[in-house]
Amino acid sequence: MFLKNINLINFKNYSEKELEFNQGINCFVGNNGIGKTNILDSINYLSICKSFINNIDSQNIKNGEDFFIIQGVFEKDNDNDTIYCSIRKNKKKIFKKNKKEYEKLSHHIGLYPIVVILPSDSNLINDGSETRRRFIDMLISQFDNSYLNLLIKYNNALLQRNVIIRNFHSQNSFNNEILEIWNEQLIIYGTQIYNKRKEVIQQIVPIFLSFYNSITDSNIENVRFEYKSQLNNENFNSLLISNIEKDLKLQYTTSGIHRDDIEFLFNDCPLKKFSSQGQQKTFIICLKLAQYSLNYTKTNIKPILLFDDIFDKLDSSRIKKIFKIIDNDNFGQIFITDTNHQRIKEAISNISKENTFFYL
Amino acid sequence: MFLKNINLINFKNYSEKELEFNQGINCFVGNNGIGKTNILDSINYLSICKSFINNIDSQNIKNGEDFFIIQGVFEKDNDNDTIYCSIRKNKKKIFKKNKKEYEKLSHHIGLYPIVVILPSDSNLINDGSETRRRFIDMLISQFDNSYLNLLIKYNNALLQRNVIIRNFHSQNSFNNEILEIWNEQLIIYGTQIYNKRKEVIQQIVPIFLSFYNSITDSNIENVRFEYKSQLNNENFNSLLISNIEKDLKLQYTTSGIHRDDIEFLFNDCPLKKFSSQGQQKTFIICLKLAQYSLNYTKTNIKPILLFDDIFDKLDSSRIKKIFKIIDNDNFGQIFITDTNHQRIKEAISNISKENTFFYL
Numbered sequence: 206m207f208l209k210n211i212n213l214i215n216f217k218n219y220s221e222k223e224l225e226f227n228q229g230i231n232c233f234v235g236n237n238g239i240g241k242t243n244i245l246d247s248i249n250y251l252s253i254c255k256s257f258i259n260n261i262d263s264q265n266i267k268n269g270e271d272f273f274i275i276q277g278v279f280e281k282d283n284d285n286d287t288i289y290c291s292i293r294k295n296k297k298k299i300f301k302k303n304k305k306e307y308e309k310l311s312h313h314i315g316l317y318p319i320v321v322i323l324p325s326d327s328n329l330i331n332d333g334s335e336t337r338r339r340f341i342d343m344l345i346s347q348f349d350n351s352y353l354n355l356l357i358k359y360n361n362a363l364l365q366r367n368v369i370i371r372n373f374h375s376q377n378s379f380n381n382e383i384l385e386i387w388n389e390q391l392i393i394y395g396t397q398i399y400n401k402r403k404e405v406i407q408q409i410v411p412i413f414l415s416f417y418n419s420i421t422d423s424n425i426e427n428v429r430f431e432y433k434s435q436l437n438n439e440n441f442n443s444l445l446i447s448n449i450e451k452d453l454k455l456q457y458t459t460s461g462i463h464r465d466d467i468e469f470l471f472n473d474c475p476l477k478k479f480s481s482q483g484q485q486k487t488f489i490i491c492l493k494l495a496q497y498s499l500n501y502t503k504t505n506i507k508p509i510l511l512f513d514d515i516f517d518k519l520d521s522s523r524i525k526k527i528f529k530i531i532d533n534d535n536f537g538q539i540f541i542t543d544t545n546h547q548r549i550k551e552a553i554s555n556i557s558k559e560n561t562f563f564y565l
Numbered sequence: 566m567f568l569k570n571i572n573l574i575n576f577k578n579y580s581e582k583e584l585e586f587n588q589g590i591n592c593f594v595g596n597n598g599i600g601k602t603n604i605l606d607s608i609n610y611l612s613i614c615k616s617f618i619n620n621i622d623s624q625n626i627k628n629g630e631d632f633f634i635i636q637g638v639f640e641k642d643n644d645n646d647t648i649y650c651s652i653r654k655n656k657k658k659i660f661k662k663n664k665k666e667y668e669k670l671s672h673h674i675g676l677y678p679i680v681v682i683l684p685s686d687s688n689l690i691n692d693g694s695e696t697r698r699r700f701i702d703m704l705i706s707q708f709d710n711s712y713l714n715l716l717i718k719y720n721n722a723l724l725q726r727n728v729i730i731r732n733f734h735s736q737n738s739f740n741n742e743i744l745e746i747w748n749e750q751l752i753i754y755g756t757q758i759y760n761k762r763k764e765v766i767q768q769i770v771p772i773f774l775s776f777y778n779s780i781t782d783s784n785i786e787n788v789r790f791e792y793k794s795q796l797n798n799e800n801f802n803s804l805l806i807s808n809i810e811k812d813l814k815l816q817y818t819t820s821g822i823h824r825d826d827i828e829f830l831f832n833d834c835p836l837k838k839f840s841s842q843g844q845q846k847t848f849i850i851c852l853k854l855a856q857y858s859l860n861y862t863k864t865n866i867k868p869i870l871l872f873d874d875i876f877d878k879l880d881s882s883r884i885k886k887i888f889k890i891i892d893n894d895n896f897g898q899i900f901i902t903d904t905n906h907q908r909i910k911e912a913i914s915n916i917s918k919e920n921t922f923f924y925l
Binding site for chain 2: 235236237238239240241242243258259261264268324421425426472474478479480481482483484486487514517518519520521522523544545
């Protein structure tokens with residue numbers, strides 16, 4: 206699967222733009238503000254129906270215009286699929302495959318998978334646990350259709366239970382039977398989510414480590430990550446029972462998979478505080494490349510890889526090794542941005558994949 | 566004023582390190598994880614008694630050791646001042662000037678000012694208003710000794726007023742006389758803080774604009790920033806009176822300078838969502854250089870400029886223009902990090918300031 210071309214009208218800084226891509230490496234080169242990342246973002250739209258920069262669709266319309274259109278042709282299983290996305294101010298988003306509009310956007314997501322590596326992914330290290338839960342949830346839902354549904358059901362049960370707990374508090378009452386209805390729901394869905402998260406983390410860790418150790422010296426940089434869940438040590442039912450007093454006092458449910466985290470470690474200390482910016486960037490890239498590999502293994506489709514600002518923070522030795530990893534049949538089509546054409550030309554001079562430069 | 570040398574023992578990744586600096590540009594070059602940023606951080610310690618990375622002093626001690634020492638000699642007004650900082654696990658921080666220990670660390674801060682430009686400064690754009698208030702507060706307190714005191718008094722009055730409001734709520738009572746005691750305090754200190762913030766923003770905006778417009782084309786990139794304060798349109802007393810019902814309902818003080826913000830604009834839209842990463846980086850660098858200039862004007866001391874990862878996200882045209890700005894008698898000693906010695910050598914080849922390379 207790969208993207209053959211893209212056609213933009215009034216998207217961000219572009220009035221009109223047509224680009225033809227190859228199946229290997231496509232490099233967008235140009236000065237700050239020229240719109241390199243915007244091209245990647247338009248590819249993101251074609252794959253997952255939204256921007257990775259600005260969630261408010263209408264704000265991606267070019268200044269002074271009323272609509273934008275993104276159209277692109279994917280080749281998949283020897284077929285050409287034309288994907289069309291248009292946003293008009295105050296109208297609903299229109300998304301079509303081969304001129305036929307989707308009933309639900311969710312039917313499109315996953316058909317043309319991508320993995321995106323952005324400078325802002327450092328949030329995975331620096332933000333709170335919610336960002337890391339979102340990462341693992343997105344990862345699983347890319348190849349497991351039932352997962353998103355489990356999450357919705359769990360979150361609904363959690364919401365209901367919290368309302369009940371707050372009612373108990375304000376009415377100074379308690380009714381265990383009502384509580385148990387929602388406990389049961391939480392346990393059914395929460396345990397399934399826990400098992401899926403645990404399994405996927407077990408699968409991704411060795412892939413991640415093989416990438417990281419091929420880039421760095423594992424004697425100096427020992428990295429790993431661990432799934433932190435209250436359910437690691439105790440079953441969900443006994444957690445809910447033993448924490449009920451705390452829950453009533455704090456007026457929300459304190460135990461469950463909504464408190465899960467992934468702990469990133471560098472030489473057995475928290476990565477965030479004990480590693481350099483370049484080491485953190487390396488960590489994130491390996492995590493995303495591992496996501497790519499796992500996704501490919503599970504679905505047998507090679508995702509499209511979008512790589513924004515690949516040279517940001519990395520020394521030349523690491524960049525060389527990263528290019529060596531992706532110059533491989535396990536990786537498909539790749540899009541890269543850079544401000545400096547000389548630098549990127551040199552970097553990919555030894556790559557066997559076909560490459561094309563777009564000077565924006 | 567400039568830093569002549571530095572001597573590190575057990576600081577972060579360094580067991581022992583001695584470096585002699587020049588008065589111009591000092592470049593630290595080396596691969597990821599070698600400790601370039603750590604050298605800048607040690608200079609930060611000598612100037613403001615703490616790390617810009619890790620606020621917990623003991624976590625900056627080299628793995629497996631019990632203490633670290635940073636010592637450096639500043640030349641200021643033709644005198645040599647030896648500054649000594651040591652941290653020992655579970656002991657208090659020791660800070661000395663010419664072998665004499667400071668009674669209070671606050672007596673040291675401001676004597677050897679620095680301005681630091683870090684990749685993480687993008688937080689100024691992406692985080693909530695608190696980060697921008699902290700920036701403006703730090704900026705003012707560098708040349709106005711009374712400012713920090715005003716802030717402490719304001720925050721204390723705010724805390725007291727919030728406690729009283731919560732008590733009113735839980736006891737279902739109201740006493741305007743008690744409230745007015747704290748209103749009066751808030752108004753006295755808040756109005757002074759407001760006036761100082763307003764004045765300094767008026768002073769810094771034209772400096773910022775002159776830098777930004779010398780780097781970019783102002784017809785394409787029109788930037789500005791504005792001081793947002795509830796006190797812009799109404800005096801503090803009438804704000805407190807008209808919002809009292811809201812305050813009682815929400816149980817905290819909803820009006821005052823603790824809700825101030827600085828709005829960053831790009832072509833009249835929010836900078837955060839409508840500009841590229843390179844444009845945002847340019848914005849931050851110009852803001853920090855303007856901070857530098859204002860600080861120099863107010864104190865007549867040229868701060869030391871620390872520039873971590875200068876090439877991150879910027880195209881070569883912008884980098885050239887930034888070097889042109891700092892290659893000027895209005896700027897003093899400068900420290901820069903980069904992973905690529907060839908790139909930085911080329912970039913500073915036309916600079917008239919003396920330069921030294923440290924290959925770490």
